[in-house]
C-alpha cells in the first residue's frame with residue numbers, strides 16, 4: 009500500500025505560502041523529509057496528521073483521506089494510524105513519564121488501563137524504565153525527546169511522523185535517538201517520516217528522501233539514487249593542445265563545469281565514460297593528462313545546491 013499520496017497540496021498563512029503545490033507518492037518505509045529551517049516541513053507534517061487542513065489539494069495516508077471521517081467514538085480515523093512527535097516541547101508539567109504517555113494514549117482513544125499498560129511497555133522499550141515515575145519537567149533533554157517519542161508510539165500506530173527528533177541533542181543522544189528510530193522501522197515494521205535539516209540523520213535512518221525548500225519539493229528518490237546520480241564528475245589536468253582536446257570532449261557530450269584557467273577542468277561525463285576514455289582520447293590528440301581524479305559531489309553539496 010502507498011504510505012502517502014499528495015496531490016497539489018498548498019497551505020497559506022494569510023498572504024504567506026508555506027507549501028506550494030506539493031505532489032508526492034511515497035511507499036511505506038523510512039523516509040527523510042529534508043530541508044532548511046522554514047522550508048515547510050512542520051507544516052507538511054501537521055497537514056498529514058490532520059492538525060491543520062491544506063488550503064487546497066488532496067491527499068491520503070495509508071489510504072485514509074486527509075481531513076477524512078471520524079469513527080464511532082468521534083476520533084479522526086487518520087489519527088489512529090499516525091504517531092506524531094512534535095518539534096516543540098509539548099510536555100505537560102506535573103505529570104510523571106508514565107502518566108504523560110498514558111494520557112497521550114487516552115487522547116488517541118485508548119481505554120485508560122490499556123493506555124497505562126502500553127505506556128509502561130513503550131517507556132521500557134525506549135530505555136526510560138527507571139525514569140518513568142519521575143516528573144517529565146525534571147528529565148534531561150535526551151529523556152524529554154524519548155518521552156515525546158513514547159507518546160507517539162503508545163497506540164502502536166503503523167506510521168510515525170517525527171519532527172526534528174534529534175533537535176538539541178548532543179552527539180551521543182543523537183546517535184541513540186537515530187538508532188531507536190531506525191529500529192522502529194527495521195525491527196517493528198513502522199513507516200517513518202523523519203523531518204530534519206540534518207542530512208546525516210537521513211543517511212543514518214532513511215531509505216528515501218524528499219528534499220523540500222521554500223515550500224516546494226525539490227527532489228525525491230532513494231538515498232542510493234541521489235548518490236548514484238552524482239558519480240559523473242572528474243577533475244582533469246592536461247598539458248599540450250588543450251583547446252582542441254576540450255572541444256573534442258565537449259563534442260562527445262562532456263560538460264565543462266569549471267575551468268581554473270591553468271589547465272585544470274572540472275567536468276561531468278556522459279554514461280559509460282571511464283578513466284580510460286579520457287586517456288584514449290587524449291593520446292589520439294597528442295595531449296598529456298597530468299592528473300585525473302574522480303570528483304564526486306557529496307550528498308551534502310547536492311543538498312546545498314538543491315536548496316539554495
Ligand SMILES: Nc1ncnc2c1ncn2[C@@H]1O[C@H](COP(=O)(O)OP(=O)(O)OP(=O)(O)O)[C@@H](O)[C@H]1O
Pocket residue numbers: 021024025026043044045046047048049050051052095
Ligand atoms: N501558523 C503560522 N502562521 C504564519 N506563518 C506560519 C505558521 N506556521 C508556519 N508558518 C511559516 O511557514 C513557513 C514554514 O514553516 P515550517 O514550520 O513548516 O518550516 P520547517 O521546515 O518546519 O522549519 P523549522 O525547522 O524551522 O520549523 C515559515 O516561514 C513559517 O514562519
